[in-house]
Amino acid sequence: MLELLKQPWHWAVAGIIIGLTVPTLLILGNKKFGISSSMRHICAACMPANIPFFKYDWKKEVWNLFFVAGVLIGGFIASTFLSNPEPIQVAQATKERLIEWGIQDFQSLLPTEIFSINSLLTLKGFIFFVVGGFLVGFGARYGGGCTSGHAIMGLSNLQLPSLVATISFMLGGFFSANVILPLLFKLF
Amino acid sequence: MATIQTQDPQIDVRHQDAMCTNESQLKHPWWHNLKYTLVGIIFGITFVKAEIISWYRIQEMFQLTSFHMYGVIGTAVVVGAISVFFIKKTRAKTIYGEPITLDDKKFNKGQIFGGLIFGLGWAITGACPGPLYAQIGAGFGVVFVTLLSAILGTWVYGYFREKLPH
Numbered sequence: 075m076l077e078l079l080k081q082p083w084h085w086a087v088a089g090i091i092i093g094l095t096v097p098t099l100l101i102l103g104n105k106k107f108g109i110s111s112s113m114r115h116i117c118a119a120c121m122p123a124n125i126p127f128f129k130y131d132w133k134k135e136v137w138n139l140f141f142v143a144g145v146l147i148g149g150f151i152a153s154t155f156l157s158n159p160e161p162i163q164v165a166q167a168t169k170e171r172l173i174e175w176g177i178q179d180f181q182s183l184l185p186t187e188i189f190s191i192n193s194l195l196t197l198k199g200f201i202f203f204v205v206g207g208f209l210v211g212f213g214a215r216y217g218g219g220c221t222s223g224h225a226i227m228g229l230s231n232l233q234l235p236s237l238v239a240t241i242s243f244m245l246g247g248f249f250s251a252n253v254i255l256p257l258l259f260k261l262f
Numbered sequence: 263m264a265t266i267q268t269q270d271p272q273i274d275v276r277h278q279d280a281m282c283t284n285e286s287q288l289k290h291p292w293w294h295n296l297k298y299t300l301v302g303i304i305f306g307i308t309f310v311k312a313e314i315i316s317w318y319r320i321q322e323m324f325q326l327t328s329f330h331m332y333g334v335i336g337t338a339v340v341v342g343a344i345s346v347f348f349i350k351k352t353r354a355k356t357i358y359g360e361p362i363t364l365d366d367k368k369f370n371k372g373q374i375f376g377g378l379i380f381g382l383g384w385a386i387t388g389a390c391p392g393p394l395y396a397q398i399g400a401g402f403g404v405v406f407v408t409l410l411s412a413i414l415g416t417w418v419y420g421y422f423r424e425k426l427p428h
Contacts, residue, residue, distance in 0.1 A: 079311070082311065082313055083308065083312040085329070085333030086333060086337050087308075087312065088308050088309075088312030088314065088337075088338075089334045089335070089336065089338045089341065090337060090338075090341050091304065092308060093337060093338040093339065093342040094345065095342075096341075096345055099298070099301060100345075100354075100356070100364075101349075101354065102298065102301070103298075103356055103360075104361075104362050105298070106364075109391045109392040109395075110390075110391040113416040114420070116416075117416050117420060121417060123421075125417075125423075126423075127419075127420035127421075128420050136292075136295060137295050138298075140295040140302070141298040141299065141302040142302060142392075142395050144299035144300060144304075144305065145302045145305055145396050145399070146302075146306060146395045146396065146398055146399035147303050147306060148302060148303040148304065148306020148308075148309070148310070148396060148399065149309065149395065149399025149400040150399040150400065151307055151399075152309075152310035152396075152400065153399070153401055156311060158311075162318060164322065165322050165325075167325065168318065168321055168327040168328070171325065172318075172321065180318070183310070183313060183315055183317070183400070183402075184315075184316065184318075184397070184402055185317060189402055189404055190404065191403065191404055194404055194407065203387070203407040203408045204408075204411045205383075206383045206386035207383065207387060207408035207409065207410070207412040207414075208383070208411045208418075209379050209382050209386070210380060210383035210384060210391065210394075210408075210412045210415065211391075211411065211412030211413055211415025211416040211419070212376075212379060212383075212415030213377065213383055214376070214391060214412075214415075215415070215420070216372045216379060216419050216426065217372055217373050217374075217376025217379075217380050218367070218370070218373060220392070221335075221390040222390070222392055224373075224377075225335055225339070226338050226339060228367060230339055230343045230346045231346050231364050232346075233366065234367075235367040235369040235373050236367060238369065238373045239373040239374075242373060242374050242375075242377025242378045243377050243380055243384060245381060246378040246379065246380060246382045246383075246384070247320075247323075247382070248324050248381075249381070249382065250324070250385035250386055251320075251321060251324030251325060251385035252324065254385070255321075
């Protein structure tokens with residue numbers, strides 16, 4: 075059983091578990107699945123700075139912070155006790171393209187060429203962590219949600235604005251992955 | 263579908279662009295929130311084990327070289343939609359007996375502009391907000407910088423919110 079759990083899980087298994095998160099949160103307490111809101115609550119809790127958008131009683135949304143803390147703990151449990159010893163399988167066409175871009179590490183879930191402490195203080199690190207993260211946080215709030223709130227929760231509730239947002243996420247992602255990233259890797 | 267009409271400005275502020283703004287009339291001790299942590303743990307384990315937190319999987323998705331992420335999101339939406347359908351049809355209540363309410367979202371241009379900006383970042387970091395938390399838990403410590411920057415991005419949005427087209 076443990077051996078089975080350690081292997082990479084099939085997309086259908088993951089899809090079912092993630093899909094079931096929607097009714098689980100609704101039934102547990104009428105909570106709408108969404109993750110990026112947690113970052114708004116953190117702003118409201120730590121640095122509201124008299125900005126109207128952050129002036130609310132974040133403690134009423136504290137369930138969301140308990141939820142994302144669980145996601146973090148889940149990441150720890152999976153990587154500590156259920157870690158897959160095999161290197162990650164990457165689609166051949168993408169692998170070839172990434173090698174062209176200078177990525178050589180295909181062991182773990184993230185390439186160490188980018189996601190290591192050494193690149194933190196380089197221009198590469200600045201773009202991948204600081205600029206990338208900023209775009210994710212700014213865009214998610216501007217768009218009113220992220221993949222979980224719009225693509226999963228919103229689409230599950232058949233919300234047209236969520237479909238618009240999801241299509242926008244994908245368009246931005248296609249452009250970034252196929253136009254911006256190749257340019258970035260040329261820089262470094 | 264119930265739309266919440268409220269006169270309380272506090273709730274209205276939280277309601278802006280938020281995914282969750284339901285007001286429970288019940289007061290619970292803090293540890294009742296641990297049930298959400300448990301759901302989060304299962305969710306986080308799934309994120310790691312199905313390699314959704316992998317930068318490579320996100321590149322595959324945007325290079326159209328693997329079905330994996332489309333399978334995950336597609337299955338999740340189908341399962342979620344069927345669940346929501348039955349919750350509405352049966353007027354299911356929460357475990358505390360409160361009604362489950364689902365609000366309609368209003369369209370605004372932010373969903374396009376913000377969505378595009380989000381997508382740009384998603385392909386670079388290889389992570390949307392959920393995987394950011396899971397990556398940190400999985401031991402990729404540098405991602406904490408990405409999360410801090412995402413929180414900063416959230417804050418800057420709040421600061422400039424009134425000046426941005428919506």
